[in-house]
Amino acid sequence: MSNNNKKWFTLNLNSKHKQQDSSCGCGKTSEGCSSHTKKEELSNEEFFEAAINASIGDERHKDGFDQVFDVKMDRRSAFKKLTASLLIGAGAVSSCTSVVSSDESKEKAQIDWEEQFKGNYKLMTDEEKEATVNRLVRSYQLRTGKTINMSSKNAEEDVLFGYAFNISKCQGYMDCVSACVKENNQDRNSQMQYIRIHEMKDGKGFNFNEADDNYYHEVPAEGHFYMGTQCFHCDNPPCVEVCPVQATWREKDGLVVVDYDWCVGCRYCMAACPYDGRRFNWSKPEVPEEEINKNQHYLGNRLRKKGVMEKCTFCVQRSRAGKNPACVEACPTGARIFGNLLDPNSTIRWVLENKKVFRLKEDLGTEPKFWYFMD
Amino acid sequence: MRNHKYIKFVFCTILFVIISVSCKHKEDEYHSITDKIEAESINYKGTSISSEKYLEGMKMMEVTENEITFLIPTRKDKIKSYKCTECHTQPLVKMQAKDIKKAHWNIKLNHATLNTMNCITCHNDANMDDLKSITGHSIDLNKSYKLCSQCHQKQYKDWTGGAHGKRIESWATPRASMTCVNCHNPHSPSFSPKWPARFNTQKVKERK
Numbered sequence: 001m002s003n004n005n006k007k008w009f010t011l012n013l014n015s016k017h018k019q020q021d022s023s024c025g026c027g028k029t030s031e032g033c034s035s036h037t038k039k040e041e042l043s044n045e046e047f048f049e050a051a052i053n054a055s056i057g058d059e060r061h062k063d064g065f066d067q068v069f070d071v072k073m074d075r076r077s078a079f080k081k082l083t084a085s086l087l088i089g090a091g092a093v094s095s096c097t098s099v100v101s102s103d104e105s106k107e108k109a110q111i112d113w114e115e116q117f118k119g120n121y122k123l124m125t126d127e128e129k130e131a132t133v134n135r136l137v138r139s140y141q142l143r144t145g146k147t148i149n150m151s152s153k154n155a156e157e158d159v160l161f162g163y164a165f166n167i168s169k170c171q172g173y174m175d176c177v178s179a180c181v182k183e184n185n186q187d188r189n190s191q192m193q194y195i196r197i198h199e200m201k202d203g204k205g206f207n208f209n210e211a212d213d214n215y216y217h218e219v220p221a222e223g224h225f226y227m228g229t230q231c232f233h234c235d236n237p238p239c240v241e242v243c244p245v246q247a248t249w250r251e252k253d254g255l256v257v258v259d260y261d262w263c264v265g266c267r268y269c270m271a272a273c274p275y276d277g278r279r280f281n282w283s284k285p286e287v288p289e290e291e292i293n294k295n296q297h298y299l300g301n302r303l304r305k306k307g308v309m310e311k312c313t314f315c316v317q318r319s320r321a322g323k324n325p326a327c328v329e330a331c332p333t334g335a336r337i338f339g340n341l342l343d344p345n346s347t348i349r350w351v352l353e354n355k356k357v358f359r360l361k362e363d364l365g366t367e368p369k370f371w372y373f374m375d
Numbered sequence: 376m377r378n379h380k381y382i383k384f385v386f387c388t389i390l391f392v393i394i395s396v397s398c399k400h401k402e403d404e405y406h407s408i409t410d411k412i413e414a415e416s417i418n419y420k421g422t423s424i425s426s427e428k429y430l431e432g433m434k435m436m437e438v439t440e441n442e443i444t445f446l447i448p449t450r451k452d453k454i455k456s457y458k459c460t461e462c463h464t465q466p467l468v469k470m471q472a473k474d475i476k477k478a479h480w481n482i483k484l485n486h487a488t489l490n491t492m493n494c495i496t497c498h499n500d501a502n503m504d505d506l507k508s509i510t511g512h513s514i515d516l517n518k519s520y521k522l523c524s525q526c527h528q529k530q531y532k533d534w535t536g537g538a539h540g541k542r543i544e545s546w547a548t549p550r551a552s553m554t555c556v557n558c559h560n561p562h563s564p565s566f567s568p569k570w571p572a573r574f575n576t577q578k579v580k581e582r583k
Contacts, residue, residue: 156422160412166538174571191577216574235408322424322547333566334541334558342416347537347550349416350443352409355538367408375533 179330187285232368239269426545
């Protein structure tokens, strides 16, 4: 490439003229890069092989830890790539080797190290899930001196969660919103809320353009009706499809969940959701210590960090234990119905079979498990 | 020529394999969620999750209405001055005399019109401890829903199924539901307007 003074990059896969292949992963043209191939003449096949080697190289053969640690690279890129890990590592090493630092800080560094290199929750075995939950509980204890209760309970067999919302009952009191914020430890500063209650004009149908989801006057207002939206836990969730790192997925009991530690914060899911069900932490979420709900689940209301997605989980910490979600419990009108769709005798099934139910944007094929109905 | 045919054959086979493999039907086993629910609930065996631990200590009673059996909270033990006959020792006319201390003076009936209802539509002046149906049959205070269902048939049907009213604590079985009087004041059953629980000031700023 440097030979013929081209200013752009071409692969020249079929070109006849000789060329010195000087491209490699590190972007250097001179010596000093170990992945540099020095063959003078390359056949097409060899060139192809070399090109792949230069770009992804060892990653084709190695996975997991090897990809991170057993990699040939020069000093500059090594420093670049390992900065984040080094910071933690440095902390770990300094406190582990130090004679002065306490056992507690050593343990903390150990926990931080293991948390940094843990895998995706979705792929963890039950033991690994328990281990990470224990680490998080211990880490919280070390930092604040308070004990939380965090669960890693898996989806139960023969359970598929579903939700029904009675439009004629909702009066717009927003008790559900308050209960949700408290239950799920949402950031108080940005006033993040999973649930939106829309005030709609009678006779205009579901007109979200004209609806008001942030009213403050005595309710129910004359000539209006109210309906709530939140994450609908679609059975064919578009947010899951678009996630580039598989940090969000649908559990066996139908809950669409997020691994906050695996999320990279790209917000693709937010764009993909047709129902505005997802929320992003633009700043570090803060909850006053005395208001923190200490009954937590790894996939649910545990404390989040800056730059990750979150959303309604049907209160996984409650629902998997058998309780109703906080919004269902808080609703004074009984407009919210929650239950197991697979139980033929459940109340949610009775609603689906006996009331005229519908869902939002059914034609998209997202199959939300959140039905609306009227008296 | 034979070679040509052979290539054609191989090409077709590969194409067929690619098409049959690449079609995304792995996850979408069912056409719709309703199909999925129907199919997967055929072999429903119940779950290990139970509502029992959440209902512990609550006084409940089992009722069977519309062939559906569930639990409702008892009522009599929650009324402060039950039994009524502890005070109502003599007929009402005598108790309304001037020299006796007033009771229930603050109860205002705000339920239908006086053409339809007054106190004795539901209360039995011959037997104060029980309620009474329109036709004069006695109704136990614990089963006051029987009284309400005389007029509110639709709500009653929805309530037995679970579309009206609220579940208590848990979605799991055994089902426990509130009964009419747990949410509605029988003397003034409608909900009064109030202010929303919160107002999102941040949302206002973001949308400016």
